[in-house]
Amino acid sequence: MPNSTFPRLVLAGLSGGTGKTILSLGLTRALSRSGRSVVPFKKGPDYIDAAWLGLAAGRACSNLDPYFLDRDTLRSLFAHRAAQGDIAVVEGNRGLFDGMDEQGSCSTAELARQLSAPVILAIDCTKMTRTVAAIVAGCAAFEEDFHLAGVILNRTAGERHRSILRRSIETHTDIPVLGALPKLGENPIPERHMGLVPDQEFGSEGYETGQKALDALACVAEEWTDLDAIVRIAEQAADFGSIPAPLWPNPKSRRARIGYVLDAALWFYYQENLEALEHAGAELVPLSLLSDTPWPELDGLYLGGGFPETMAEPLAANESIRNHVRKLSEKGMPIYAECGGFMYLCEALEFEGRTYPMAGVFPVRTQFCPRPQGLGYTRAEAVLDSVFYARGDVISGHEFHYSLCVAEVPGDLSFSLKMLRGKGMLDGHDGLIMRNTFAGYNHIHALAVPQWAENFVSACTARR
Structure with a gap:
């Protein structure tokens, strides 16, 4: 039976297109390169991001979604997968509180609650300074039983911009800034009509090219985020509580x-x-x-x-x-x-x-x-x-x-x-x-x- 204290975190964004997927891939690969066994998850019905997360971690990625799975099934799937590694990384989808209705049902925040997992929020800071503090404060207080453990600032314009953003958040909130990424000159992983281009098509040598792209994203994460602080947040996650039984306890013989x-x-x-x-x-x-x-x-x-x-x-x-x-x-x-x-x-x-x-x-x-x-x-x-x-x-x-x-x-x-x-x-x-x-x-x-x-x-x- 898995231990209920396994490290875990959820990476979320304010909306689609904030760069959370690129950040999730970079952090997953960086944590993997540090010698940790990373267990990746993707929230929502998504094959492409999940495939890239699996490639970044070196193991298959599982999808978690409160729409598909009842609470016990979701927690069982997560727990028995997460127990196989050192740290579980869950990439959210859409905006943090976006769900199927005005109550936010099936949102990334709801998933984080079901997993008792801390959330790290990626924020696109393009053309924004002090307003970021209001956004962070609002997200931290918007729902009950929700743990916003840190933020990572994305698409920052330079050192002066990063300094104002960081000081604003530190002055007006108690949420730590865990990193501030510059604008990338070029996305190592191109996109098309359904999202990221899959590694199967990523050049004539897709696997090797995909690995190089992920390593490039890992270098960005290693340089511009506080990986040690991120790991500490994952390690300090609340006790998971009781763990449901395995989903398939008695497999049938081949027929x-x-x-x-x-x-x-x-x-x-x-x-x-x-x-x-x-x-x-x-x-x-x-x-x-x-x-x-x-x-x-x-x-x-x-x-x-x-x-x-x-x-x-x-x-x-x-x-x-x-x-x-x-x-x-x-x-x-x-x-x-x-x-x-x-x-x-x-x-x-x-x-x-x-x-x-x-x-x-x-x-x-x-x-x-x-x-x-x-x-x-x-x-x-x-x-x-x-x-x-x-x-x-x-x-x-x-x-x-x-x-x-x-x-x-x-x-x-x-x-x-x-x-x-x-x-x-x-x-x-x-x-x-x-x-x-x-x-x-x-x-x-x-x-x-x-x-x-x-x-x-x-x-x-x-x-x-």
Whole structure:
């Protein structure tokens, strides 16, 4: 059973775009370079930042979200992960108190309360001086049972600017300033339509280039923040209290082989989704849609999200794998596809004025747009029975897609989900069904939909 005194902290911002992700990556890598075993977490439904945090720490990152997970599940996931290292670093999302409503439900501050974790706030100080003290004082007093343990000033203009900011905070508040970062001339990790560019695409030697970028951010953190003070704050976190039992105490023996695509096109998977399948009895086999290497014998197939649009040309060129996936579906293999995986199962993908053929399982196409077509938390009700869900099941998830689904004959399609919250594919529906293939824009977290992994593996076992 984990010790309840493990060091931990939450890094938060006043809004999106304040630089907290770059700071989180720099601090995580700097702490790792100091010889500490860092356990990374990302608040909210986010694959890209989580992947970079995992790369910075040298271990898989877990996502924490009060929308998906009840308090006991969230605390169990955190505690049993955090106990594996020396210090846990949680990157928040959006603004510190921003949630789903005016009460701030599911906010980063709410997550910090559930974890009894101190918060370090990153503040973009562009064109601001004494006002920063009012902001810090307001945040510290805004909610009860909230521990603002320090602030890090970001995008400061020079020594005079940093001095005024620091003196203002020290004069008008008792919150320590733990660092003051200058404006970076260039972001070592470029961004595009869905956030940071993933390391899979970051240059021809993605892994090595990503490591160099993270080391550059670590150097910034080491030079401009007080790492020793930050560690002391984490070590002085309040006692965590009672720790819920492990999430998967009795894994089942192997009973089915499920392939999951893990390449530059599709790689959005929550670590817990893969672990849930394994604990339900799946042997997981990583696959690629970009290689023409023959696949092994499988009982099921999992196609996660990703960036099929940026890999559309090589995906289309790999005709043998496209045909193979379509034939697997035609033979009734259980196939589960989320967002990017759904785009691959369509007839075609339209991107930047070109149309690329895809696997052709469903008689629809997807069209990439300049603005998001679906964004945020979702809630859906299963209106059809499938091997994955029973009619009446309510599924919590999220969507974030720039593509839209285009159907020539919508009446010929079978949708298994009715959206109660969120956009989905067409007319408030999601989850296309064809034989035992399920595909939708909706992403799920396995711990929020506990029947999913067991149903998936059981369907594969029955087919086997």
